[in-house]
Amino acid sequence: MQTNKLKVIYDKYRENKLAHAYLIETNNINCLLNDLKELIKALNCPFKYNSFCSTCNLCNLIEKNNLPSIITITPDGAYIKKNQIEELKISFETKPIYSKYNIYIILNAEKLNHSSANAMLKFVEEPTEGILGFFITTNKDIIIPTIKSRCQSYVILYETEDILAKLNIDQEKLESNLSDLKEYLSKIASNNYINHKEFILSKYPDRKDIEILFTILLKAYEENLNKLLHKNKSTLPLSSLNITDNLEFTIKKMNILSKFLQDLSYNGNIELLLDKFVIEMRSIHE
Ligand SMILES: [Zn+2]
Structure with a gap:
């Protein structure tokens, strides 16, 4: 207690x-x-x-x-x-x-x-x-x-990490990012992942917006990690993504996401980075 x-x-x-x-x-x-x-x-x-x-x-x-x-x-x-x-x-x-x-x-x-x-x-x-x-x-x-x-x-009162303030976006933008991420995740997990890059680049032409999108995804995995570690069954702010990975997969995916965001901030070629990201994410489940 x-x-x-x-x-x-x-x-x-x-x-x-x-x-x-x-x-x-x-x-x-x-x-x-x-x-x-x-x-x-x-x-x-x-x-x-x-x-x-x-x-x-x-x-x-x-x-x-x-x-x-x-x-x-x-x-x-x-x-x-x-x-x-x-x-x-x-x-x-x-x-x-x-x-x-x-x-x-x-x-x-x-x-x-x-x-x-x-x-x-x-x-x-x-x-x-x-x-x-x-x-x-x-x-x-x-x-x-x-x-x-x-x-x-x-x-x-609880201290809450305010993702909106941190990313400087509003609730509406968060919701639309979450909905796109949901579609993106199911796409890259399926056999129909060929046009994954077009999916992202057509909706998110700016590097900055891609950075926000993938930061939200990383936060969602962090949230899942906390949930797994603390056996927390409650509904969390990013839970609409329905991440169901176990501890091992969650940690691996967080590593891939951190590296992706780092490379993105070092001005890496976005198309190559997106390809690499999808290959790595898929390889976890192989
Ligand atoms: Zn007891």
Whole structure:
């Protein structure tokens, strides 16, 4: 729990001062959910929990989102609906069998409307021992006050590497680069890779734009590497590329990409570099 941003809640638990409901505002839901999962393991683990508790059945079930006593609610359409909360209440009428707590997580808690928030109130106004709630939002200012006033609240911020600022491009340009990269990757992996150069050069006549395009690709592999190393299952900013390479292939491809970008910056011949890139990328899978 040392590097976990929710350690503050774990410390309260150790002091026996756990609240029954928490409202957490964050700038990065995915990172927060990872930290929350670790916290939930730490609160429930019957053994001496550590971040690598892989021996324990309970931690494994929590990792796989397979524990019935942990329920996550997300908006059904525009709002979180009253019947979703009613179903939650029914599920939590019984005490958990394996874990210490029945835990509900309300994602996008700002999407609770008046009727679902009212249905929720019983949990937060008359807390039942053993039920623990987490309301997660990116903006706690717009949370319905009846909920807000009954939760212990925290703002948990993560440093995010801002690829847009780094490459000096806007979201729209990133999206179009990602969509072209997706097509390019499937092209160079297929037998129909002959016109790979034309594909790039017709859309990206400037060396600078090619540099941005391939830097995004390198970042996407970096993201995949982090995902593999940290067993992170969340959705990441560049995940629309659907990179599924294993650790070995990911590292090899990152090396090829770094070399390509280096050669590109040394004014290497673009057509030759693109040819070399495709041959090297394909050779990994041969
Ligand atoms: Zn455990």
